[in-house]
Amino acid sequence: MENQERRVYERLSKNIEIRYREIEALDDEGSMLQGIMLDCSGGGARFEADQSYRKNSQLLIELEFDGWNDAGGEWVRTGISVDKGQLRVLGAVMWCRGISDKPGSFELGVRFTGSFK
Numbered sequence: 001m002e003n004q005e006r007r008v009y010e011r012l013s014k015n016i017e018i019r020y021r022e023i024e025a026l027d028d029e030g031s032m033l034q035g036i037m038l039d040c041s042g043g044g045a046r047f048e049a050d051q052s053y054r055k056n057s058q059l060l061i062e063l064e065f066d067g068w069n070d071a072g073g074e075w076v077r078t079g080i081s082v083d084k085g086q087l088r089v090l091g092a093v094m095w096c097r098g099i100s101d102k103p104g105s106f107e108l109g110v111r112f113t114g115s116f117k
Helices: none
Strands: 012-022 033-040 044-049 058-066 068-071 074-077 084-098 106-116
Touching (some): 012 044, 044 084
Antiparallel strands (some): 012 058, 058 084
């Protein structure tokens, strides 16, 4: 039996800084942590974090894209590096594992569950 790809969205490799935090409720005001997004698709992301999370932990993730701008709810590529499009998404941790050559670092797979401003 051949190993079949089940992804709905194309996965893009990226190494960009992200901010994230675990949330208990949408009005939770915890401080943001830094992470590195390793890849991303329309359905989720894989990123590196400094702590472990349980499956189904809810995260708020902030992504910032250079050269993009939110023009009234529509994303527009400007190509101007000072333009910073910010996307805030909710995600559920699907898996988490330690990175063998980086003690104290973890790789997380997150499924996007929603977005908001």
